[in-house]
Amino acid sequence: MSKGKYIRGASRRSLLQQFGAAAIGISFAGGLSACGRQGGGSERVVNFYNWDTYIGPTTLEDFQAAAGARVEMSLFATNDELFARLRAGNPGFDVIVPSNEFVTRMSQAQMLMELDHSKIPNMANLLPEFQDAAFDPGRRYSMPYTWLVLGIAYRKDRMPAGFVPNSWRYLFDSPQFSQRLALLSESADLIRLCAKYKGHSVNGIPDAMLAEIEQMLIRQKPHIKAFHEDDGQDLLAAGEVDIVLEYNGDIAQLMAGPGGEAFDFVVPTEGTLINSDCLCIPTGAPHVDDAHAFINYLLDAEAGKKITEEIQYPTPNAAVAALMGPEYQSNRVIFPPAEVMAVSEYGAFEGDDKSRQYEEIFTRINAA
Structure with a gap:
């Protein structure tokens, strides 16, 4: 899934221009630190592969102050990109943030290390429903970072006048x-939401x-301004589109920033796709x-509170939730109504062949 660049009225890129990448510990070049390997070197480093705008403003520096290890953060835009980057072997990442379906896919492909829970005592802070997961029984390979839903922003x-685009029909x-519309470029999420629109499970x-969905989106293609990867809300904020599929x-985040009252968000009545982004250690870290x-x-x-205040995603962490104020806890964008959540689902990994099928369908749609 794509996490966007918009933070409190400024993109991550503009922050980099203002402060410099080194000042906030971010790398875009893909070069990973070879320093600080366990048992050698004078500097300790954690190479972190994360979604854009998905961390607190001082989290990396705070961790370094607390633990003495510097964090080098590189960014990816989709789960497909993350998977492709590590498929041929880990180039040096220590912590990655795949979504639920990809936790299953990567663990089955032996791309993730089993976690040592004795070294993660703050697991006790998690809400009971996140202590275990169907996509990762026993939390052998993942700790939950956020959960999230897709919907329509406009x-x-x-x-x-008075119109709310509360059906997937307006996009698909x-x-x-x-x-004047933009769709998500992540193949599995897009196709599954189309199935939801058609009354089927994700x-x-x-x-x-699947053939019907492919033809439907090919028919819709002339009306689609863009398939976005990491900038759906930026397209909306810039006025390039009026309606967009987003998280x-x-x-x-956009609505909390300057001019945020111009925008709104709705989860369609047909229901949506629920995701959970997770913290994992890739094999070979x-x-x-x-x-x-x-x-x-x-x-x-406290660390989770700073992150949650910044990224504005639902937290699976009970200790964090207890520290958040009523503006967060009662935010209907962050926490959609119970009636739509009741008809929403997690996507499950259904094998590499199915994943490739989704990718091939999207390639044909994009090329149409």
Whole structure:
């Protein structure tokens, strides 16, 4: 899934221009530190591969002050990109943030290390429903970082009077917002939401329905301004589109910033896809002990509060939730209504063949 660049009225790129990448411990070049390997070197380093705008403003520096290890953070835009980067072997990452389905996929492919829970005592801070997970029984390979839902974000002044776009139809099967809409480029999420629109589960989609979805999106293609990877809310904020498929936390960030009252977010009545982004240690991580320490730190109540205040995503951490104020706890964008959550689902990994099938379908749609 894509996490966007918008933070409190400034993109991560503009922050980099203002302060410099080194000042906030971020690397875009993909070069990973070879220093600080366990048992050698004078400097301890954690190489962190994360979504954009998905960390607190001082989290990296705070961890270094607390633990003595510097964090080098590189960014990816989709789970597909993350998986492709590590498929041929770990280039040196210590902590990564795959979504639930990819935790299963990567663990089955032996791309993740089993976690040592004795080194993550802050696991006790998690809400009971996140202590275990169907996609990772016993939390052998992952700790939950956030949970999130996909929905429709829109500019209120560009909608007909009193109109709320509360169906996936307006994105997938309607010319109403021709060349003023943007869809997510992550193949599995997009296809599963189309199945939801058609009244099917996001899982176990039959081939006949996949063919229908492909043709539906090819018909819709002339009306689509962009398939975005990491900038859906930026397109919306810049006025390039009026309506976009996005994650709730990204739009909560946008709405909390300057001019945020111009935007709104709705989860369609058909239901949506729920995701959980997780903290994992990839096989071959060079700094395993500090990787565990970093994951444990991210699950700390005060550290998690700073992260949650910044990224505006739902937290699976009970200790963090207890510290958040009513503006967060009652935010209907961050926490969608119970009636739509009741008809929403997690996507399950259904094998490499199915994943490749989704990717091939999206490639054909994008090329149409």
